[in-house]
Amino acid sequence: MVETVPGDAAGDARPPEPLRASEAVLAAEVARRYYLAGESKVEIAGATGISRFKVARLLEAARTAGIVRIEIVEPEGVDGELSARLRRAYGLRRCVVVDRGDDAPRLRAHVGAAGADLLVDLVGPDDVLGLPWARTVSAMLEARPTLPRVPVVQLSGSMVIPGETSPVDMVRVAAGLTGGEAHVFYAPLILDDAESAAAMRRQAAVAAAMAEVDRVSVAVVSIGAWRAGHSTIHDAVDPAVRTAVSDTGAVGEALGVFVDAEGRAVHPELVDRMVTIDAERLRAVPEVVALATGSTKAAAVRAFLLGGWVGSLVTDRSLATVLVRAAGA
Known part of the structure; x- marks a missing residue:
């Protein structure tokens, strides 16, 4: 140019x-x-x-x-102009729009790799890194970012998904990369009722690991849309629960934190059945990095951006284009 x-x-x-x-x-x-x-x-x-x-x-x-x-x-594989427009449109501190990959697995790989590069810039020796389970976050770790020696904290319980790693596995991989301590716990993400979930959260090992969440200064999340095929939580619960969540106005979730279209936190009954970081603690994390792919998640991602839940975003060109248009930018 x-x-x-x-x-x-x-x-x-x-x-x-x-x-x-x-x-x-x-x-x-x-x-x-x-x-x-x-x-x-x-x-x-x-x-x-x-x-x-x-x-x-x-x-x-x-x-x-x-x-x-x-x-x-422009850097190879990155749309710098669209990244800047999206950052300005939603007041983000950092934004990277990946301009490569034409199917879901490749998009996740490229967005994950870009997320790894961003994490290298964000994480310093005094930070504590928080990670959930998510396919895109797993792709980020596969890029093997070079990080300082920092503790790594598990942010959510596990879901049994054939062929997928658990959050325990991911935190241990990340701790192996950093050389820092891994704070993990063995608990399901979703339990049958609120009483069982409360009992699980009180278990000593779970409580000790979850207490470390308050130290997290950089958290990586993946945003899911509340619709079939776009949220692992949505797909794991029965139709009645899905409807109950929708009735609260929820359009998306991250780590089991649900928000409506304006980015306000909502509290469906499902939240009480989960072992994960809550909305208040997620809001308190100084730097939240969101990884998201696919224009079908636009409403959910936009909600988290409008609500100020996210400071940095790594996404693909199709989703970024929809978000910029929705902001009139």
Whole structure:
């Protein structure tokens, strides 16, 4: 992309006057020092014997005359412009839109890899990392991010899904990458009733691991839409429970935290049957990174963005496009 610089006068479409040969030589030298050598305008002024104001004018003239052309090359597989639009539209701190992959497994792999890169930038030696079970989060760990030595905390109980890893497995893999301590517990995510879930949460091993959640400073979540095939929790409960959740206005969930279309937390009876982080504790995590793929999840992801639950988002181009349009950006 070549940057075009307008003339000095607003609305002046006349071509700029060509630089004299001596000015062109000086403009090229100033540009080399500024853009290639990284010298400041004050340093260039001192070295060339001209004022810093003339340095600024020469830099502008060099760009206008085509001596300097600025080209921005997007990183491979990332849509930088769409990432910036989506970040601004929802007030995110960070946003990465992946522009590759044409089926669900490949999208998850690419979004997971981009999430791993983002995690490397986010996690420092004083952080505590929190992880749930999710296919995209699993893909993130498969990218093997190089992380500092930090503790890793399990955020939710397990669901038995053939061929899939459990949150215990994922936390241990992550702790193996960091070299830090793994805080895990063995408990199902969903129990038959609220009393059983409360008893499970009181068990010493579960309570000790869940107490570590309050220390989590960076959490990674995957957002599910409350519809068939787009939330493992939705698919694991019977139709009556699905309807009861829908009746609360829930459009999506993350870690069993349910939100309505405006991003407000709702509390269906199902929540009381779960062993997982609750809405208040998720809200208290300083940095929540969401991984999401597929435009069919747009309403759910938008809800979490509107509600301010997420500080960083990694997603694919199809979902990002729908989200930007929905924001009118």
